[in-house]
Every structure is written in structure tokens, then in C-alpha cells.
Amino acid sequence: MNRVRCLVLNAALGPLDYKVPEGMMVEPGQVVECPLGPRAVIGIVWEAERLPGAEVPAEKLRALRGLLPIPPLPAPLRRLIEWTADYYCAPLASVARMALSSGGALKGPATTIEYRLTGGLPERMTPQRQAALEALEGEQATIRELAGIAGVSEGVLRGLVNQGCLEPVEVDCDRPYHPARPDFAEIDLSDQQQAAAGTIAQAVREGKFAPFLLDGVTGSGKTETYFEPIADALRMERQVLVLLPEIALTEAFLSRFEERFGAKPVLWHSSLKSTERRRAWRAIANGTAQVVVGARSALFLPYAKLGLIVVDEAHEVSFKQDDGVRYNARDVAVMRAAFEEIPVVLASATPALESLAMVESGTYAKLDLPSRFGGAELPEIRTVNLTEHVPGRGSWLAPPLVEALEERLARGEQSLLFLNRRGYAPLTLCRNCGFRFQCPNCSAWLVEHRFSRRLACHHCGHETPPPETCPECGEPDCLVACGPGVERIADEVAERLPDARVFVATSDTLNSPGRAAEFVALVENGGVDVIVGTQLVTKGFHFPELTLVGVVDADLGLEGGDLRAAERTYQQVAQVAGRAGRGSKPGEVLIQTRHPDAPVIAALAAGDRDAFYEAETEARRMAGAPPFGRWAAIIVSSEEESEARDAARRIGDARPRSDDMAIYGPAPAPLSLLRGRYRYRLLINAKRSARLQDTIREWLGALNHPDGVRVGVDIDPYSFV
Ligand SMILES: [Zn+2]
Numbered sequence: 001m002n003r004v005r006c007l008v009l010n011a012a013l014g015p016l017d018y019k020v021p022e023g024m025m026v027e028p029g030q031v032v033e034c035p036l037g038p039r040a041v042i043g044i045v046w047e048a049e050r051l052p053g054a055e056v057p058a059e060k061l062r063a064l065r066g067l068l069p070i071p072p073l074p075a076p077l078r079r080l081i082e083w084t085a086d087y088y089c090a091p092l093a094s095v096a097r098m099a100l101s102s103g104g105a106l107k108g109p110a111t112t113i114e115y116r117l118t119g120g121l122p123e124r125m126t127p128q129r130q131a132a133l134e135a136l137e138g139e140q141a142t143i144r145e146l147a148g149i150a151g152v153s154e155g156v157l158r159g160l161v162n163q164g165c166l167e168p169v170e171v172d173c174d175r176p177y178h179p180a181r182p183d184f185a186e187i188d189l190s191d192q193q194q195a196a197a198g199t200i201a202q203a204v205r206e207g208k209f210a211p212f213l214l215d216g217v218t219g220s221g222k223t224e225t226y227f228e229p230i231a232d233a234l235r236m237e238r239q240v241l242v243l244l245p246e247i248a249l250t251e252a253f254l255s256r257f258e259e260r261f262g263a264k265p266v267l268w269h270s271s272l273k274s275t276e277r278r279r280a281w282r283a284i285a286n287g288t289a290q291v292v293v294g295a296r297s298a299l300f301l302p303y304a305k306l307g308l309i310v311v312d313e314a315h316e317v318s319f320k321q322d323d324g325v326r327y328n329a330r331d332v333a334v335m336r337a338a339f340e341e342i343p344v345v346l347a348s349a350t351p352a353l354e355s356l357a358m359v360e361s362g363t364y365a366k367l368d369l370p371s372r373f374g375g376a377e378l379p380e381i382r383t384v385n386l387t388e389h390v391p392g393r394g395s396w397l398a399p400p401l402v403e404a405l406e407e408r409l410a411r412g413e414q415s416l417l418f419l420n421r422r423g424y425a426p427l428t429l430c431r432n433c434g435f436r437f438q439c440p441n442c443s444a445w446l447v448e449h450r451f452s453r454r455l456a457c458h459h460c461g462h463e464t465p466p467p468e469t470c471p472e473c474g475e476p477d478c479l480v481a482c483g484p485g486v487e488r489i490a491d492e493v494a495e496r497l498p499d500a501r502v503f504v505a506t507s508d509t510l511n512s513p514g515r516a517a518e519f520v521a522l523v524e525n526g527g528v529d530v531i532v533g534t535q536l537v538t539k540g541f542h543f544p545e546l547t548l549v550g551v552v553d554a555d556l557g558l559e560g561g562d563l564r565a566a567e568r569t570y571q572q573v574a575q576v577a578g579r580a581g582r583g584s585k586p587g588e589v590l591i592q593t594r595h596p597d598a599p600v601i602a603a604l605a606a607g608d609r610d611a612f613y614e615a616e617t618e619a620r621r622m623a624g625a626p627p628f629g630r631w632a633a634i635i636v637s638s639e640e641e642s643e644a645r646d647a648a649r650r651i652g653d654a655r656p657r658s659d660d661m662a663i664y665g666p667a668p669a670p671l672s673l674l675r676g677r678y679r680y681r682l683l684i685n686a687k688r689s690a691r692l693q694d695t696i697r698e699w700l701g702a703l704n705h706p707d708g709v710r711v712g713v714d715i716d717p718y719s720f721v
């Protein structure tokens with residue numbers, strides 16, 4: 001009898017064995033429908049020897065219900081799923097679920113009905129019908145989408161269908177994408193770019209695992225450089241995956257890609273419509289999606305014939321996922337390349353210390369782009385000591401920065417002010433009684449957003465309109481904003497430079513690729529004088545007329561003192577500084593700080609990257625921090641405070657004794673209440689040689705907790721809240 005072992009997509013269940021019905025052919029990686037009680041679940045046929053499970057007698061086995069009409073998950077992807085689950089101490093099923101992340105795609109080929117104009121006119125014309133007929137010229141989409149385009153109700157369009165003015169068209173849900181052409185519009189590269197591109201392209205052609213760190217100053221043309229090995233992969237009919245850290249950056253990337261290759265790449269991110277998602281997934285699985293540009297979740301898709309992976313802005317924190325399976329896409333990308341036996345490129349102007357350590361140890365090859373493309377100079381960087389140049393009362397811009405802004409405005413050039421704080425003010429309190437507005441679900445202050453007239457929690461999304469009276473003492477009109485957010489800085493700019501056109505660029509205003517594209521066009525067409533933005537504007541954007549960058553508060557990132565505070569400050573300020581002077585005009589950067597002598601600020605002002613990395617490396621070595629030692633966190637949470645505390649205490653009491661690791665806590669997390677759950681943390685600092693994951697698995701696996709308790713493991717954590 002023929003039996004198979006399946007990984008079922010239910011994290012609570014182990015692997016299950018099934019009988020293969022007569023006439024059914026199965027192979028590892030195949031996605032199947034498995035009976036489970038009265039229901040069916042999706043499972044993946046796995047190599048039985050790699051997935052230990054209880055041996056069930058043959059007569060007790062139930063038969064598989066059927067095969068899903070999709071290609072089997074390739075072996076390199078199955079190995080990646082195993083590695084990720086093992087390394088990050090995550091359930092195998094939760095990782096596998098990320099590979100099958102489109103329900104629609106699993107159902108097989110399908111068609112859908114779209115509508116388009118016939119050219120006919122309705123018997124009775126109404127203003128709405130008129131508007132629809134004008135707006136839908138050249139469009140073809142579902143009724144719902146057309147209603148959105150035309151700004152009329154679906155009922156109006158159904159009326160037009162009945163009148164014969166709109167006709168149905170049957171469309172293949174999996175219609176192919178426009179092909180990208182490797183030779184569409186080749187770009188002239190500098191000698192440096194050409195050398196780097198050639199090395200990567202060689203590895204693509206050889207088809208072997210080769211990790212590269214493409215280390216280039218901001219504005220050096222890293223994107224154009226890795227376009228050339230992409231072209232080589234296309235010529236070999238291999239697929240390419242480009243991971244980007246922010247969805248807001250994709251639009252600028254897409255247009256550059258289209259100019260080079262004559263077609264848009266295939267997109268993958270969380271805000272795709274389900275039809276777009278299924279189409280992309282199926283094209284990725286059957287190999288017709290040539291280049292996929294996506295967020296970190298694109299990493300686990302079932303590429304049929306991957307030839308190259310690029311991780312752009314590889315130092316970015318957003319590659320680290322902090323809930324569910326807590327993985328770092330930068331590191332998993334390297335593992336995927338290893339299993340696929342292909343090259344991987346990590347591109348950055350400010351590489352993570354861990355990546356540089358991999359270069360040092362000879363694991364990664366480093367490719368340098370030390371100068372800016374087209375001869376543009378790196379900007380001049382100066383600090384503004386806020387203890388000497390004190391901004392006026394209720395203001396945050398010191399006189400030298402205001403003067404620099406005025407100069408740019410007079411010359412018709414653009415400026416960018418950077419402050420990594422969304423909203424108007426980070427804290428709102430009552431002037432009368434001192435009441436502070438706090439989120440009911442989190443131990444965090446509510447942030448005032450004046451544009452949208454609300455108080456919002458940036459952790460859980462809780463929102464409330466600003467009250468007219470204090471909820472504590474009842475005093476009317478008593479709210480005071482404490483400290484600045486970007487909206488408040490924008491107000492100050494408007495007050496001091498009344499003629500300036502100011503744009504606030506944050507994830508609130510650039511919350512879709514379309515809005516981001518509008519912003520880029522507005523700045524490029526000279527419609528903005530001063531951009532006030534968060535970390536969203538520190539990367540990816542290329543504005544030739546932008547000649548001044550002001551860092552409103554460089555000390556902000558250093559407060560709180562988490563492990564990577566100095567590195568993150570360095571990266572953010574260096575990245576935002578890199579926005580200045582990318583065209584023919586020289587750029588200038590002013591960094592406002594109260595600590596101009598702090599090593600990270602001094603290194604930034606001196607433009608001395610090596611000095612910063614050396615100092616930071618030494619500090620990490622002393623602390624046994626990555627890359628010299630390893631960290632892991634255990635996060636215990638429950639809706640019941642006492643339940644969370646007791647569970648954390650039990651875990652603490654059961655801590656393993658080991659000379660290779662120090663275990664701290666449990667202690668209430670800095671964010672001790674998050675989305676209605678009370679949180680406790682333990683932190684583990686281990687030697688590199690320690691059996692970190694095995695120890696954690698044995699330790700936690702021996703304990704049982706009430707149902708309401710969740711215990712999460714974060715290997716190589718970035719967040720310490
Ligand atoms: Zn009050």
C-alpha cells in the first residue's frame with residue numbers, strides 16, 4: 001500500500017500520514033487536500049524521513065481527497081521552510097503557510113467577467129450615465145472596479161449593461177504579464193558600476209550560491225548596477241526576486257525598472273487585491289513571472305526557477321518581522337539563495353554591522369561603489385549645537401537651520417526636514433490637571449494628528465477624536481501638545497516661511513503606491529519647497545533640486561538606548577543626508593543635536609563611516625552583542641495580567657543552567673500592555689558557540705501554560721519593547 005506523510009497547515013497538529021488512493025500519483029511538495037475529522041485541510045506532501053511523526057497502522061489511515069491543481073513546492077523551498085522553522089523556533093506549518101499565501105491561486109485556472117464600453121448610447125441620458133461613459137473610455141474591469149474609476153454607483157453601471165452600452169468580456173484570471181526585455185534600453189554605467197555588475201552577472205551565469213554585499217554611498221547608482229545581472233538572469237530565462245523595504249518606495253522603483261526593461265515587474269505586497277495576488281502567485285509558481293518586486297513576504301513564494309535575489313536597502317529594520325513567524329528577510333534571503341544555489345545581492349549605503357562581519361569573515365564578497373553617479377558630490381555635513389543655538393520658545397528649528405531654509409527658498413531649491421515622529425505631538429496633556437492621554441489597549445501615549453483631527457495609538461491603531469473637555473477634570477479647551485511631530489514642524493515652517501509650500505511625507509500621507517507616486521511627481525515638478533518627513537523619506541527618493549537636509553533632532557534615536565540605537569541613528573541620518581545634492585547642485589546637511597561630541601554624531605559630521613563602524617564594533621564586542629554574541633527574546637503575553645506574570649515566572653524558574661548563555665528577566669516589557677495583552681520579556685545573551693535554539697526548544701517545550709497565554713520566541717531580535 002502506498003502511504004505519504006503530510007505537513008498540514010495547522011500549527012497545532014503534527015505531521016499526519018495518509019493513504020494514497022488507487023491511481024493517484026503523488027510526489028514530495030505536492031499540495032493536497034487531507035481529510036481531518038469531518039472536514040478537510042490543506043497539506044503538503046513531505047519526505048517522511050525529514051518529518052518524524054508517530055507511525056500509524058495502515059488500516060487506520062484515511063485516503064487523501066485530492067491533489068490541488070498547482071505545481072509541487074520545489075525542494076529548495078521545502079528546505080527553506082524547514083530551515084526557517086528550525087532557526088526561528090517557529091511551527092513548520094506557520095512557515096509553510098507563507099508559501100501558500102493566496103487562497104485563490106490554489107483553486108486552479110479560472111476566468112472572470114469584466115466589462116467595457118460598446119460605443120452605444122443609452123435611450124435616456126442622465127448626468128451620471130454621461131459621467132460614467134466619459135470616465136470609462138478605454139477601461140476594462142469588473143463592475144465594482146469600474147464604479148470606483150467612474151465615481152458612480154454599481155447600479156448606474158448595471159443600468160448601462162442592460163442598455164447595451166457596457167458589454168461583458170470573459171477574461172483569463174491568469175493572463176500572462178507583459179514580458180520584460182533584457183535588451184530594451186541598456187544604461188551607460190560608470191567603470192565602478194560596470195565592474196560590480198560584471199561580477200554579479202558572472203555568478204548568475206555560473207548558477208552557484210554567491211552572496212554579495214553591494215556597498216555604495218547614497219546616489220552611487222546601486223539600482224542600475226544590479227539591473228545588469230537581472231538582465232542576464234532574464235536572458236537565461238531565470239526568475240529574479242527584488243525585495244524592497246517599503247511599499248511607498250515601489251512606485252519610484254517601478255518606473256526606473258520599466259524604463260530599463262520595457263515592462264513593469266510583478267508586484268507582491270500585502271495590499272494587492274486578491275485577484276492580483278492569485279495571478280502573481282500562479283505566474284511565480286509556473287515560472288512566467290520573470291521579475292518579482294515585493295515586500296519580505298515575497299521571499300517564501302514557490303518560484304519555479306529562481307536565478308537571482310536582490311535585497312535593496314538591506315540594512316532596513318522593516319525586513320524584520322515582529323509578529324507571527326519572527327524572521328529577518330535579509331538573512332532568510334541569503335539562506336534561500338544557498339538552497340537554490342544562486343547569487344544574492346544585499347545592497348546598502350549603510351550596511352548592518354552583521355553584514356560587514358560576514359564580509360570580514362570571507363562569507364560575503366563586498367563590491368564597492370565609492371562615488372556618486374554622474375560626478376555629484378557627497379553633501380557637506382555640519383552639526384548645529386542646540387545648547388548654543390537655542391530655538392525660540394515653542395519652536396524646534398534653530399536659527400542656522402531657519403536661515404539655510406530661507407536661502408534655499410530664495411534660490412528656488414528644495415529642502416527636507418527629517419524627524420522620525422508621525423503626527424503633531426507625541427504626548428497630549430491637560431494644562432489644568434496634568435492628565436495624560438493614554439491608549440486604553442497599550443501602555444503608550446496617544447499621538448495627536450491635527451490634519452485628521454484624532455488622537456491615535458501608533459501600536460494598536462486605536463483612535464479617538466480630541467475631546468473638548470478633559471476627561472479627568474472636565475476643564476474645557478485645556479489640551480496642550482508636548483514635543484514635536486512632523487505636523488508641528490510643518491506648522492513652524494509655514495509660520496517662519498509663509499511663502500513656502502510644505503508637504504508632510506509620512507506613512508499617513510503616503511499610504512499607497514499611488515499616493516507615493518503623486519508625491520514624487522509633485523516634488524519633481526517643483527510643487528514643493530519644504531518636505532517634512534519621517535524615516536519614509538530617508539531612502540529611495542532621488543530629487544535633483546533638493547539641496548538642503550535638516551535633521552531636526554538627531555538625539556531622538558539615541559534615547560531609550562536599545563542595542564542598535566547608535567547604528568540606527570547612523571543609518572537614518574546618513575540615509576537622509578544622502579537625499580541632498582543628488583543633482584548637479586551641491587548639497588548641505590545640518591544636524592541639530594545637544595550632543596555634538598557623541599561618537600555617532602561626530603562620525604556623521606566628519607563623514608567618517610569607518611570611524612563609526614570601528615567604534616560600534618568595539619562596543620558590540622564588549623557587550624557580547626551581535627555579531628560577536630547572539631540575542632534571543634522570549635515574549636509572554638495574556639489578557640490577564642496575573643496569568644502573564646505567572647507564566648513568565650514559571651519560564652524564568654525553569655531556566656537552563658549554561659555557561660554559554662546569560663538569561664535576564666522575566667521583567668514587564670517596556671510596552672507592558674499591547675493590544676489589550678499584558679507582556680513580560682526574558683532576554684538571552686548567548687555565546688556564538690551556544691546551542692541557542694535547541695536549548696530554547698527544550699526549555700519551553702517542557703512547560704505547559706493556560707490557553708490564554710502566548711509564548712513567542714524572537715531570535716536575533718531588533719525590537720526590545
Ligand atoms: Zn484635566
Ligand SMILES: [Zn+2]
Pocket residue numbers: 439440441442444457458459460461462675
Ligand atoms: Zn494602543
